[in-house]
Amino acid sequence: MSETSSDQPAALVERRGHVMIVTLNRPKARNAVNRALWVDVGKALAEAERDLEVRVVIITGAGDQSFCAGADLKALSRGETIAPEDAEQQAWGFAGIVSHAISKPLIAAVNGTALGGGTEIALACDLAVAADSASFGLPEVKRGIVAGAGGAFRIVQQLPKKIAMEMLLTGDPIDAARALELGLVNAVVPRSELIDAALALAERIAVNAPVSVQASKRIALGIANGKIAADEPLWARSHSEGKVVMRSEDAKEGPRAFAEKRKPVWKGR
Numbered sequence: 001m002s003e004t005s006s007d008q009p010a011a012l013v014e015r016r017g018h019v020m021i022v023t024l025n026r027p028k029a030r031n032a033v034n035r036a037l038w039v040d041v042g043k044a045l046a047e048a049e050r051d052l053e054v055r056v057v058i059i060t061g062a063g064d065q066s067f068c069a070g071a072d073l074k075a076l077s078r079g080e081t082i083a084p085e086d087a088e089q090q091a092w093g094f095a096g097i098v099s100h101a102i103s104k105p106l107i108a109a110v111n112g113t114a115l116g117g118g119t120e121i122a123l124a125c126d127l128a129v130a131a132d133s134a135s136f137g138l139p140e141v142k143r144g145i146v147a148g149a150g151g152a153f154r155i156v157q158q159l160p161k162k163i164a165m166e167m168l169l170t171g172d173p174i175d176a177a178r179a180l181e182l183g184l185v186n187a188v189v190p191r192s193e194l195i196d197a198a199l200a201l202a203e204r205i206a207v208n209a210p211v212s213v214q215a216s217k218r219i220a221l222g223i224a225n226g227k228i229a230a231d232e233p234l235w236a237r238s239h240s241e242g243k244v245v246m247r248s249e250d251a252k253e254g255p256r257a258f259a260e261k262r263k264p265v266w267k268g269r
Contacts, residue, residue: 009040015053024059024067026062027065029069032070032071033071034072035075035082037095038083039096046100048102055105055206056105058106058107063111066112067112068117094121095121097121098121098124101226102226104217105213105217107125107127108128109128110136114134115139116138116151117149118136119147120138127201129186130194131188132177132188132189133176134179136179141168144245144250145242146241
């Protein structure tokens with residue numbers, strides 16, 4: 001696995017029987033995604049897809065505060081890119097997961113705040129269990145950018161449209177109880193019970209015939225050759241719109257205002 005600057009793996013991988021647990025392991029950075037984390041998670045998912053013994057994958061975050069805070073803004077401010085140079089690894093999408101369609105079921109075990117890219121990771125998973133302290137949101141519009149890692153189209157696929165549009169256009173978060181009410185997560189439990197609850201859900205899947213489970217997921221999501229064909233035009237639109245937004249004055253003003261702890265002054269251009 002790749003390593004962080006503190007010589008700790010950016011993602012930890014462990015096995016519990018037929019279940020692989022992948023832990024985003026940058027708690028001091030609120031598990032924000034840098035290049036090492038992107039590569040580590042993507043490699044773990046690729047390994048899970050190849051390994052016949054792995055039947056379910058759980059994605060969680062280290063620590064009690066954050067599941068994932070999205071992209072590592074400090075790394076980006078230093079001029080670093082968080083995407084790998086390797087084309088195949090780039091194709092996995094943000095955090096090595098958002099466009100990395102594998103046949104093994106994915107369960108998000110959301111241990112804390114999941115904002116921006118954190119919510120986009122949860123949206124990329126098939127099921128989700130949340131700690132009662134968790135929260136979800138796509139605050140990109142508050143920063144002059146867009147939820148370009150699948151959030152802008154997956155949120156309206158997975159929630160009632162009016163509610164999804166409210167979250168997308170206001171950028172305001174929801175708590176775990178509201179996420180459960182809306183069907184964004186399958187269960188909410190105390191933080192101390194989170195991994196056990198995720199494992200219990202995983203075991204309910206793992207006892208079934210693996211070939212049947214994986215075929216069922218591919219049918220349900222339209223997965224073929226590691227891609228979801230129906231998502232391809234949505235990704236293309238997301239990327240093209242994102243490029244336009246990132247060239248705008250507002251896209252520069254949002255992060256600057258955030259860093260300076262002031263309200264942004266939008267120009268609409």
